[in-house]
Amino acid sequence: MHKALFKKIAFVLLATPALWLGWQMYHWFSFLPHELTANPQKFITQYTGLWAIRILIVTLCLSPLSWAGWRSALSYRRMAGLYAAFYAMLHLLNYFILDYGLDMAVITKDILKRPAISIGAIAAVIMMILSITSTQAMMWRLGRLWRRLHRMIYGLAILVPVHGFLMVKGDRMELSLYGMILAGLLLMRLWRFCAGRYRLMGNRP
Numbered sequence: 056m057h058k059a060l061f062k063k064i065a066f067v068l069l070a071t072p073a074l075w076l077g078w079q080m081y082h083w084f085s086f087l088p089h090e091l092t093a094n095p096q097k098f099i100t101q102y103t104g105l106w107a108i109r110i111l112i113v114t115l116c117l118s119p120l121s122w123a124g125w126r127s128a129l130s131y132r133r134m135a136g137l138y139a140a141f142y143a144m145l146h147l148l149n150y151f152i153l154d155y156g157l158d159m160a161v162i163t164k165d166i167l168k169r170p171a172i173s174i175g176a177i178a179a180v181i182m183m184i185l186s187i188t189s190t191q192a193m194m195w196r197l198g199r200l201w202r203r204l205h206r207m208i209y210g211l212a213i214l215v216p217v218h219g220f221l222m223v224k225g226d227r228m229e230l231s232l233y234g235m236i237l238a239g240l241l242l243m244r245l246w247r248f249c250a251g252r253y254r255l256m257g258n259r260p
């Protein structure tokens with residue numbers, strides 16, 4: 056009962072930044088006062104990119120929380136991961152439609168020419184693969200491959216902050232902090248993996 060309620064609350068909380076953005080965009084398109092600054096396209100790219108990385112951090116925090124004793128933490132993993140992908144998709148849509156008016160020739164050239172954008176594109180493809188294969192049915196169908204495939208999230212934890220860091224021109228303070236948190240989350244996993252191996256070797260006859 057509580058779990059279902061908490062899940063609904065988490066769902067609404069994670070949707071709130073998108074709802075706020077939708078509301079502001081409605082004002083922008085209706086020529087009403089809005090909070091998207093004088094350069095709404097740039098604001099939206101930054102806003103959606105930042106929410107994608109924040110929710111990616113939340114997703115990667117769930118396993119350590121489950122090791123620490125919050126057993127149901129893992130049941131939020133899929134929802135959080137899909138929300139991170141959702142914000143990344145809004146980020147891409149903004150770039151594809153509002154920035155470049157779906158001019159695929161220019162977009163392809165930009166992706167191939169600028170390494171920072173290429174890194175973002177690789178991250179976007181990984182996010183898409185993880186989202187499509189996140190269902191229970193895919194989990195059954197792919198078996199052991201599913202686990203291996205979903206380890207690509209660790210690649211995301213490296214690619215996304217590098218992409219953001221290279222793209223931002225001004226203050227990189229917030230992104231540096233996110234990069235450090237993601238590095239810490241990866242190190243925790245590495246430490247746990249090594250500790251598990253060490254224990255296994257110690258128990259061998």
Ligand code: HEM
Nearest residue numbers: 097100101104105107108143150175176178179215219222
């Ligand atoms: C084809 C794929 C991608 C493209 C073309 C792209 C494009 C951009 C652009 C143009 C910016 C610069 C915004 C600005 O300061 O004006 C940016 C920043 C950023 N992007 Fe991407 N991006 C892509 C993929 C991704 C993905 C998959 C994520 C996250 C999951 C992401 C997260 C970020 C972050 C965190 C920033 C920095 C935001 C800030 O602090 O200003 N991007 N991206």
